Amino acid sequence: MEQANSCGAAEAIQKKVRTDPKELIMKVVFVISAVVFIAAVLTICLFIFVRAYPAFREVGLFKFLFSSVWQPSQGKYGIGVMIVGSCYITAGALIIGVPIGFLTAVFMARYCPKPLYKVMKPMTNILAGIPSIVYGYFGLKVIVPFISENFGGYGNSILAASVVLGIMILPTIISVSENAIRAVPKSYFEGAVALGATKERAIFRTEVPAAKSGIMTSIILGLGRVIGETMAVVMICGNQVRFPTSVLDGVRTLTANVVLEMSYVESGSVHESALIATAAVLFVFILIITLLVALIRKKAK
């Protein structure tokens, strides 16, 4: 499939492409589209890093990343708390979302009777289709009061955000893991059962290890969604700028920091640059995640 271009009749076609004006024009159009695409990509990257630079210069990269004081009115910019907050909430969402999602994927792939599957599959798709603002509102109205009622504290907490985000990543984890498990050749399962393994042992000791890379990919995709989630998080995570000491404490995430303050920053100020720098840090996180996915895929091949 990869060799679409190097197929046999190349010479004659190349000639035609070179001589026929229509072919030539369209080729130019295609090239231009590709160039526009890259231009858009480059613009965003350049824009973010160029506009973020003043903040790094003014505050110092190390201080910006690790200082825990964020007081724009006093000219103090440190996103240490936000990085920690994003990490905690991401970890929490994965702790909640991954086991449920993974086991549900196993259920969907290997246990679910067909009639039930026809109901379950659209149901998980609905979960994927609900806009994040609705999740945020649901969390604010239902989960936050529940937590403050039963566990005390503010309710707007790492726990609340983790629960909501854990729910949000379920569809990603379920569908990608399910496909990975289904892609394992049936003979693995049959072989294990023939050797006397129970169904569970066959699934969890032979099929799941074989589907490892797909499952890892699903987790990392979920991780990317959690780190980048904005509106749902800002409504329920409490947004305090200090290190949390319990899961019932609130904390501010990188995305919440941007959305809380971007409406009133002055154009061209260090504050604006600091917000863009926050976005740049997010960008780097996502880049690392993408590289991880690529690495896993390469290994799987």
Added chain:
Amino acid sequence: MQTQSITLGREPETSPEADLSKIVPINRQTFADKLRAYRKKPFSMALMLLVLLAAAITAAIVLWIVLYTLAQGIPNLKPSLFAWTYTTENVSLMPALINTLIVAGLSLLMAVPIGVFAAIFMVEYAKSTNVFVRIVRMAAETLSGIPSIVYGLFGMILFVRLLNWNYSLLGGAITMAIMILPLVMRTTEESLKAVPDSFREGSYALGAGKLRTIFVIILPSAMSGIISGVILALGRVVGETAALMYSAGTVARVPSSLLGNGRTLAVHMYMLANESFHVGEAWATAVVLIALVLVINGAAEFIGNKLKKEY
């Protein structure tokens, strides 16, 4: 493909020629057998129960969220919510709905041709081992994972502040176009790559040029994948809040020109939720929003299945 081979493999068992139906297969297990087996292997049983529990939790969560939203929203779905103009009395969502369609339409208009053509270039023209192609693919993958708030920040500073367009539907649409471009490009690329080379070879062998091959043979074959990618992108635009709030603005009206300020449905819901008078209407808007996104996703699946071709 795979399921097919499995059914093939099983066919002799159920073949009607020999009267096999009366013979009890050796691997047939009664419920009691299963229970006995599980009693001997408590770990297996625990695992099975965990799997069932997880599935039940997932189902319960979906039902909980959907039913809760419906229960809160449907009693508030009044005809006045769909009036043509927004006033502080009826908090109509109609202008927001129209703005949503405008922004979605515009951004698709920009992103789809560029995304599809760029993908055609990458699959049909450039060599797949090309460094350039690899960089573009990597970039597309990274960009499709970038949080929408980053695009919003970009849109706000570039269009609203630097170009001085103020908050505008056009600025919002361009921001959205850039956001969905990688998604459209990636899905198109994948579906083009899935078209077998024999199609191309056959077309060339019959004397068709490259262009004719692409537009008459390859694109129609890849159409289902492309369309479902486009519709997924549409769903992303419709559900987007943060990025649009700061690029397209929050005015509850259909602006007279594309350079005017207007809120989309998701932003409308956020604004309603943010002032305490309209909690019920916010839930009603949530219902409309979910319905819209579900219709769009359903359409993607339907078209995808309808146009799917087996090679």
Added chain:
Amino acid sequence: MKKILVAILSIAMACGIGFAAMGCSEKGDIAKYTREEGSGTRDAFMELAGIETMSDEAAVSQGTDALMTAVAGNKKAIGYVSLGSVNSTVKKVKIENVEATAENIIAGTYKLSRPFNVAYKQATLDSNETLQELMEFIYSKEGQTIVSEDYVSETLETAPAYTVPETAPTASVKISGSTSVTPLMEKLVEAFCEASGVAASKIEINGNGSGAGMTDAASGTSDLGMASRAVKDSELAQGLTAKEIALDGIAIIVNTANPVENLTLANLKAIYTDEVKSWSDLGVQF
């Protein structure tokens, strides 16, 4: 790879459980909510209560309803919102034994009140007839009557009746700023369009926060900025003229299950600067 992930996850889980076990005992039980920086309500509240630095334990809610919902859902919560927005899901608290009502705000006995301001550049006003007409309407009897429905009007008694212009002006007006003022401004603009015959499509209102409104008006991004606090000197120095359109109280709200009836400004300051951490220190028993 898998082992590393498992290790990370288990460490994270251990940390989480550790955190939870440490509990919030030394933190006290007052759950205090505040608005985001750049909110006019927050600035006005901090100034009136004499708070210099807000405690960083206070949870930040973006917007009035987000805050009110949070307080309505948490028995130990306290927060502050625009008086005009308070609904029955939460309970208003007396300040220095004075109830938050329009009369008390006019009389000056309710301490937590702040002006709603609009700000514009004189040159913009001079060149924009619609804006002049709108300003005239806001200060007329009709305009101030609308103000007095949910907010406090100081000039209702003396305001002149609105005179309808012979031909409706056609210039368009962009308004932006405080989310607290936006609901009031929407109502005013609606009534204004009806009274003067100006097409509703000529005026657009964008709620993006007091700070943003002032920045917009100064830079010309919008014609009229709204602020739910006093306009700062640094903003006036950018060539803005500020005018007060209404008075609004800041209501201190608690959960309906909270028995507290009265708080002093000193209490508020102590709560929001972490000097007092639990309700029992204020003599409130649940």
